[in-house]
Amino acid sequence: DGGITQSPKYLFRKEGQNVTLSCEQNLNHDAMYWYRQDPGQGLRLIYYSQIVNDFQKGDIAEGYSVSREKKESFPLTVTSAQKNPTAFYLCASSIIGTGGSGAFFGQGTRLTVV
Amino acid sequence: EDQVTQSPEALRLQEGESSSLNCSYTVSGLRGLFWYRQDPGKGPEFLFTLYSAGEEKEKERLKATLTKKESFLHITAPKPEDSATYLCAVTNRASGGSYIPTFGRGTSLIVHP
Numbered sequence: 001d002g003g004i005t006q007s008p009k010y011l012f013r014k015e016g017q018n019v020t021l022s023c024e025q026n027l028n029h030d031a032m033y034w035y036r037q038d039p040g041q042g043l044r045l046i047y048y049s050q051i052v053n054d055f056q057k058g059d060i061a062e063g064y065s066v067s068r069e070k071k072e073s074f075p076l077t078v079t080s081a082q083k084n085p086t087a088f089y090l091c092a093s094s095i096i097g098t099g100g101s102g103a104f105f106g107q108g109t110r111l112t113v114v
Numbered sequence: 115e116d117q118v119t120q121s122p123e124a125l126r127l128q129e130g131e132s133s134s135l136n137c138s139y140t141v142s143g144l145r146g147l148f149w150y151r152q153d154p155g156k157g158p159e160f161l162f163t164l165y166s167a168g169e170e171k172e173k174e175r176l177k178a179t180l181t182k183k184e185s186f187l188h189i190t191a192p193k194p195e196d197s198a199t200y201l202c203a204v205t206n207r208a209s210g211g212s213y214i215p216t217f218g219r220g221t222s223l224i225v226h227p
Contacts, residue, residue: 004157040219041219042218042220045214048214058214090157096213102150102160102162103148103160105157105158105159105160106157107156108155108156108157
């Protein structure tokens with residue numbers, strides 16, 4: 001079945017540590033996105049990519065980094081520069097070109113600082 | 115700047131009690147409006163896309179409608195399994211081919227048996 005797979009489901013980070021969240025899709029979608037979700041805040045865009053080897057900052061990119069070496073993969077690294085990383089992270093993908101296709105989401109990774 | 119406002123923030127219904135969720139938007143040239151359902155601890159599940167005023171889409175007990183300023187998600191005779199957070203998002207006719215969805219904060223729906 002086609003879909004988006006995020007791993008791990010739960011992740012614990014120590015202070016000063018970098019961690020990487022995985023996102024893989026087999027939907028053949030060109031566009032991929034990373035969102036952060038906090039209680040009462042809705043989804044906020046961290047980074048997005050519309051083509052391999054290219055990506056753009058979203059509204060809250062500080063303290064995060066991404067890569068897009070393959071069409072299927074869009075990993076997110078939460079660096080030690082992100083001062084408040086505890087949140088629910090969602091990866092999504094969509095078709096581009098029409099602008100009107102819905103995004104399909106993974107099941108999320110819950111990151112907690114310990 | 116695109117803005118999406120959803121109301122109410124939370125809604126409690128009795129099973130069978132129909133109601134509507136609202137999504138008001140401000141966007142410079144709407145390309146698409148999307149509704150999602152999100153269960154606790156899971157990713158949003160795509161429900162509907164609406165493209166132009168007057169358009170309607172239905173799925174089981176859910177019906178989405180669109181005007182030039184807002185969208186409604188009507189829930190007819192809801193069941194407890196309809197309990198979830200419902201998210202609304204819009205994309206605009208941005209230059210350069212970028213269509214980044216802007217999300218509202220969602221409406222948390224609880225349906226009591």
